[in-house]
Amino acid sequence: MTDRPALAGDAAPAAGGGRWTRALRLALAQAFLAERERWILWVPVGLAIGIAIYFSLTIEPPLRLALGLVGAALGLLYLVRKRPAAALVATGGLVIALGFAAAGLRATMVAAPVLERPIARATVIGRIASIAARADGQRLVIERPRIAGLEPRATPKRLRINLRPAVPALVPGDWVRLHAGLEPPPRPVAPGAFDFARAAYFAGIGAVGFARGAPRVIAPPADEEASAFRAAFAAFRHAIGARLRAGLPGDGGAIAAALLIGDRGAISQETLDAMRNAGLAHLLAISGLHLGLVAGILFLGLRGALALVEPLALRYPIKKWAALAALCGTLLYLFLSGATIPTQRAFLMSGLFVLAVLCDRTGAGMRAVAWTATIVLLIEPESLLGPSFQMSFAAVTALVATYESLGRDLHARAARDRPLVRLGGYFVGIALVTLVAGLATAPFAIYHFNRVASFGLAANLIAVPLTALWIMPLGLAALVLMPFGGESLALVPMGWGIDEVIAVARAVSAWPGALRLVPAMPTTALAFAAGGGLWLCLWRGRWRWAGVLPIALALTAPAIAPRPDILIDERGKLFAVRAAGGDLALSTHAAARFAAGIWLRRDGAGEAAPWSDDDARLRCDRLGCIYRAKGVVVALDRDGRAAAEDCRTADLVISATTRLPRPCPAALAAIDSRDLRCSGAQAIYLDAGRAGLWRQAWGDARAIRIETVAEGRGRRPWARPGGRDCARAARALR
Numbered sequence: 001m002t003d004r005p006a007l008a009g010d011a012a013p014a015a016g017g018g019r020w021t022r023a024l025r026l027a028l029a030q031a032f033l034a035e036r037e038r039w040i041l042w043v044p045v046g047l048a049i050g051i052a053i054y055f056s057l058t059i060e061p062p063l064r065l066a067l068g069l070v071g072a073a074l075g076l077l078y079l080v081r082k083r084p085a086a087a088l089v090a091t092g093g094l095v096i097a098l099g100f101a102a103a104g105l106r107a108t109m110v111a112a113p114v115l116e117r118p119i120a121r122a123t124v125i126g127r128i129a130s131i132a133a134r135a136d137g138q139r140l141v142i143e144r145p146r147i148a149g150l151e152p153r154a155t156p157k158r159l160r161i162n163l164r165p166a167v168p169a170l171v172p173g174d175w176v177r178l179h180a181g182l183e184p185p186p187r188p189v190a191p192g193a194f195d196f197a198r199a200a201y202f203a204g205i206g207a208v209g210f211a212r213g214a215p216r217v218i219a220p221p222a223d224e225e226a227s228a229f230r231a232a233f234a235a236f237r238h239a240i241g242a243r244l245r246a247g248l249p250g251d252g253g254a255i256a257a258a259l260l261i262g263d264r265g266a267i268s269q270e271t272l273d274a275m276r277n278a279g280l281a282h283l284l285a286i287s288g289l290h291l292g293l294v295a296g297i298l299f300l301g302l303r304g305a306l307a308l309v310e311p312l313a314l315r316y317p318i319k320k321w322a323a324l325a326a327l328c329g330t331l332l333y334l335f336l337s338g339a340t341i342p343t344q345r346a347f348l349m350s351g352l353f354v355l356a357v358l359c360d361r362t363g364a365g366m367r368a369v370a371w372t373a374t375i376v377l378l379i380e381p382e383s384l385l386g387p388s389f390q391m392s393f394a395a396v397t398a399l400v401a402t403y404e405s406l407g408r409d410l411h412a413r414a415a416r417d418r419p420l421v422r423l424g425g426y427f428v429g430i431a432l433v434t435l436v437a438g439l440a441t442a443p444f445a446i447y448h449f450n451r452v453a454s455f456g457l458a459a460n461l462i463a464v465p466l467t468a469l470w471i472m473p474l475g476l477a478a479l480v481l482m483p484f485g486g487e488s489l490a491l492v493p494m495g496w497g498i499d500e501v502i503a504v505a506r507a508v509s510a511w512p513g514a515l516r517l518v519p520a521m522p523t524t525a526l527a528f529a530a531g532g533g534l535w536l537c538l539w540r541g542r543w544r545w546a547g548v549l550p551i552a553l554a555l556t557a558p559a560i561a562p563r564p565d566i567l568i569d570e571r572g573k574l575f576a577v578r579a580a581g582g583d584l585a586l587s588t589h590a591a592a593r594f595a596a597g598i599w600l601r602r603d604g605a606g607e608a609a610p611w612s613d614d615d616a617r618l619r620c621d622r623l624g625c626i627y628r629a630k631g632v633v634v635a636l637d638r639d640g641r642a643a644a645e646d647c648r649t650a651d652l653v654i655s656a657t658t659r660l661p662r663p664c665p666a667a668l669a670a671i672d673s674r675d676l677r678c679s680g681a682q683a684i685y686l687d688a689g690r691a692g693l694w695r696q697a698w699g700d701a702r703a704i705r706i707e708t709v710a711e712g713r714g715r716r717p718w719a720r721p722g723g724r725d726c727a728r729a730a731r732a733l734r
Contacts, residue, residue, distance in 0.1 A: 031543045039088075041366055041538045044373035046092055050099025051381045052527075058714025066104035069097040103381040106202070107717060112157035114197075114720060115207035118183040122209075123148040124159065125218070128174050130234045133241065133257070133266035137164035140215075141205070144224065147182070156206020163211045168242070170215065172234030175224070178215035182207045184720055187680045189595040190567060190602065191707040192520065194448075201718035202382040237261050237336060243482060247491040252498045256491065258284045259467075260475050262337035271502055276449075277509035279438065279456020280463050280501065287342035287392055293472045294333045295350050299326035323357045326350075342392040348372040349396075365400040366538070369393070387448040391441040394533065398440035399433060401537035427461060434460040443529035443554055447521045450601045454516055459508040463501045471497040518558050519604035525557035563603060564683035565629055569595045570676050570709070572656025575636055577627050579609035580617055587611055587625075587636075595681070626650070630686040632703055652684070652704050669704050680709030 054061070073094035080086035126145035131138055142159040146152075161180050170176070185197035185208055200208070241263045245253035251271045258264035264272075264284050275281050303322035307313045327350065334347045352368040373393055376383060383389040434457050442452060453459075474494035478487040508514060528550040535547030567576040567584070574592035576599055579585045586596055586608040600608060613619055619626045623642040627634040635646035640658030647653055647664035653671070660672040671682060685705040713719040 028543070031541050035539055035541060038366070038538060038540065041370045042092075043095055044370055044377055045534055045538075046095030047099035047102070047374060047377045047381075048384055050096040050101070051103045051377060051384045053096070054100050054103035054381075055385060058711075058716075060107075060716050061100075061104060063101075063104050063108050066097075066101040070094070070101050073097040099377065099381065102378050106381050110202050110204060111717060112201075112204050113154050113206050114201070114718075115156055115182060115184045116154070116720070118181070119147070119150075120181055121212065122150075122180055122182045123177070124161075124180055124182075125175070125177050125221070126159065127220070127224070127231060128170060128172050128176060128234075129158065129231060130172055131170060131238050133166070133245070133254070133263055134162075135266060135268050137162060138166040138170070139163070139265065140170075140211075142176075146221075157204045158206065160200070160205050160208045161211050162209070163215070167214050170217070172238055173231035174217050175220045176215040177218050179212045180209045181212060182209035184208075185718075187570065187713070187719075188709050189569060189592075189598045190564075190681050191683045191709050191712045192523070193598055193602065193681075195713065195718070197720070198382075198713075198716075198718040199386070202380075233335065237263070237338075240336070240479070240482065243487060244478070244491070247478075247488050248495045248498070251502060252495040255284065255498050255502070256475060256478075256494060259286070259290065259471065260336065260479060262286045262340060262343075271505070274502070274505040274509045276451070277453060277515040278459040278505040279434075279453030279508075280459050280505050282437075283463060283467055283501070285342065285388070286337040286340060287346065290337075290472065291330055291333060291343055291346040291350065293468055294476065295326045295330045297473055297476060298329040299323060302326070320358055323354045327354045340388060342388055344376055345372050345389075345392055345396065348375055365403065366397075369397055369400055387444055390444045390448075390530075394440045394444060394530075395437040397537050398436050398533070402432070402436050404540070427465070430461055430464050431457060434464070440533060443521070443526060443533075443551070446518045446555075446558060447523075447526045450518050450520060450604060452516045452518060453514065455508050455511055455514050459504055462504050466497050466501055470494075471501070517601070517604045517606060519561065519563060520602040521554070521558045522561050525554040525561070528557075529554035558604070562685055564707075565686045566627070566634065566654075566684040567599055568654060568656060568671065568676065568682045568684075570680040572673055572676050575625075575654075575656070576608075577611075577618065577634075577636075578629060579615050581609060583609035585609040585611045585615065585618070630703075632686045634684075634686075669706060671706070678710065682709075683707045 054066075073090065073096075077087060077090040077094055080090050124142065124145055124147055126142035129141040129143040131140055140159075140161045140163060142161060143157070145155060145159050147155055159180075159182065161178070185200040185205060187197055188195050200206070241257040241261050244256045244260065245266060247253060248256050251268055254264065254266035254268070255271075258267060262285075267284070272281075272284075275284060299322050302325050303318055306318040306321065312318055330347055330350055334343050337343050349368045349372050352371065376389065438453075438456055445452060471494055474490045474497070477490035478494060481487045481490055532547040532550035532554070536544050536551070537547075538544075563578070565578040568574070569592045571592065573588070574595055575587040576584045576596070583605050584599060584603050586599075588611075589596070589608075596608070600606070609615070611618070617627055617629050623639065624635060624637040624646075627636060632652065633650045634652045635642070635650035635654065637643055637646060637653065637655040637658070640655050640660075643653065643655050643658065643660050647661060647667055647670070651668045653660060653664055653667045653669075655670075655672045656676060657673055659674060660670050662670070664670040676682070683706070685707070687703055687705070710719070
């Protein structure tokens with residue numbers, strides 16, 4: 001006992017620190033154990049982590065490695081099964097390994113040939129799998145193609161071909177012959193931009209192009225079947241869309257087709273922009289809102305009708321009958337809408353709730369979301385990367401979490417309120433749903449679209465009730481009346497409601513500051529936002545509020561993340577440089593307009609700065625331009641005639657159309673036409689301060705950092721090689 005005071009005094013600081021550490025660990029452990037019923041909600045999160053790891057790699061992992069990781073995780077779980085803490089960690093590792101393996105297995109299963117090089121004029125024979133209406137024509141997906149001069153083993157499984165103008169006589173299932181210019185699915189237009197080639201790979205599309213002339217319908221080849229169920233159903237959808245657009249000309253019919261069959265390609269760009277800028281774009285993408293309305297209308301309508309028949313209402317479970325009928329109706333609507341990720345999620349959730357009704361149980365909201373996400377991720381792991389999955393599940397997770405916190409109390413109060421108060425509560429509910437969903441999806445909207453609709457709340461207060469109470473019920477009535485030729489009875493008043501929604505969108509989008517453009521958000525920041533949001537929504541205790549911190553940090557990332565000083569497109573037709581005012585200046589507005597639009601959007605700019613000698617950083621002549629920024633001299637050669645001189649004077653030499661002499665004596669780095677062809681579009685960052693430090697300390701320069709599309713994509717099945725002679729796009733010359 002005489003030793004204890006001395007020991008305590010000697011170790012007082014450590015003991016104090018130890019007590020605080022132990023207290024924190026104990027508090028966290030207690031909070032974690034208190035939420036054991038919600039541990040299961042993190043299963044899809046673990047799957048998503050494994051899938052994200054797979055897609056973040058720059059080399060394709062062998063499938064046996066992925067399956068081996070699952071086996072190793074199972075073995076580890078068996079070894080530690082009697083130790084709860086270790087077993088829990090092993091279970092988490094197993095779920096992550098399952099996500100990784102599911103992504104690798106999916107990539108192997110969908111593997112198909114990809115066109116290796118462009119074909120200027122190809123003769124194509126194939127069957128139309130789907131037709132999407134567009135404002136300027138049609139977009140065909142051709143399956144089972146045969147391309148003249150191309151061996152079957154090198155022929156893609158599917159082609160995506162644009163027609164201009166449209167050919168109304170075509171229907172899915174037709175075999176056609178056409179002439180088209182084909183090329184491999186395009187690479188991203190900038191490092192970090194959307195990778196269409198990856199999306200096309202998982203959709204089985206191995207080439208894209210434009211038709212040269214109208215397709216000609218032909219008889220099926222002798223060795224091919226005349227029809228298929230998928231093509232027949234696609235023809236059914238196409239016929240419904242044509243009837244809708246014929247019954248409501250213009251944007252009214254195009255939006256009706258978007259709401260009822262998921263085909264929004266015919267909506268004019270002006271109306272699309274207005275809907276997006278007003279925060280109403282979610283109404284055009286069939287999601288849980290639409291499928292929930294369909295299910296609710298069918299369930300309430302049928303249950304009410306059956307309740308009017310007294311013998312049925314008293315003797316039979318009409319509630320269960322109505323629930324099953326609503327499920328069947330939503331299943332049909334799922335296929336009519338194209339079975340997108342939001343509708344898959346909504347249908348699976350509605351199926352779980354119907355199962356709960358049939359079993360006389362109450363549906364578990366957040367568990368339904370978790371199991372739905374698990375199913376979708378296991379079936380289509382690549383959907384994790386798309387805005388559809390991310391925004392859909394972010395919105396529904398946040399809404400369910402809000403309902404768990406507030407909904408039951410609000411419903412209890414509403415049951416005691418007067419009718420007028422309930423009506424006001426309905427609009428308050430719409431405002432709350434819009435606010436919660438908008439906040440939940442804002443990081444993903446910034447990451448994918450670089451925009452935020454400032455007045456979406458005001459627009460949704462009018463558009464959502466109009467859609468729920470007027471447009472969608474009439475749309476369903478039109479589908480029911482269509483076999484009898486009486487769809488116009490419902491389509492005409494439906495068009496009145498659609499016109500009002502368009503008017504609201506145009507009015508709100510015209511308000512000053514309605515649309516705010518935001519620079520590109522780094523992927524790491526999006527991961528922080530998603531992790532913080534999940535922490536906030538999936539837990540119930542007070543510790544969940546710690547999730548606000550990573551969300552706040554993520555939302556500041558676009559403002560502080562470095563932006564490229566120079567951009568070059570992969571064909572060398574377009575340059576962009578950072579002007580003195582901070583905006584991007586484009587070398588031309590006539591070439592590579594799609595790439596230019598993406599660059600400006602990712603930069604958070606509505607328009608480009610002028611490319612002129614008025615900017616002190618830029619000087620141009622007939623041979624090219626000299627760009628000076630942050631102490632670095634950059635030569636932009638037009639035709640290569642000034643390359644030799646620029647290699648002696650510039651820090652960075654860029655010749656987009658010719659090959660540069662190697663080595664380039666004075667240049668720190670050089671980029672020529674071969675580098676662009678091999679490595680794709682390039683983003684260049686300049687840092688004069690670091691350049692000076694490196695020159696003084698090491699006699700070398702790291703002032704120029706070059707990012708290429710090829711380096712970001714790595715060697716993956718969807719990233720086509722550039723050829724045998726390809727090398728790295730940017731070489732540091734010593």
